[in-house]
Amino acid sequence: MRRSDDGWCVVVDVLEVARIPDTTSLLASYEVQLDEDGELLEYSRVRRYRRGAADE
Template sequence: MTEDLGEVTAAQAAERALDHVERLTRRQPLGVTSVAPTEEGWLAEVEVVEESRVPSTANILGLYEVDMEVNGDLVSYRRTRRYARGRTEG
């Protein structure tokens, strides 16, 4: 999808990041963990359930970095982390 929507707000960029990750991974994102402007547009991080397990506290999550143009169009994305739910960085 390449259409000129003009510049988007941070909230709109976050929504676009969720849409991009869901469409590309075919997994339901949990939410946006960060969104920040860059010189070229927006950089967002989206958390996704990679593997559902029982109990859900054993789920495996992925953190995706989404790079977008100022209008919210996707430039690139990549998974930067994979971890068990509830596990903190140490």
């Protein structure tokens, strides 16, 4: 989380596709822009990866 000029920028990791076994599930990181009141301005997916995958 970091402060931006007009609010906040937050990176959120979410489970996009649950699979069995869990190590094959797909997760994603979203960058979320919020205004001063915490209202959503925009979001975009910045990364998609398998659970347990090492960072590149």
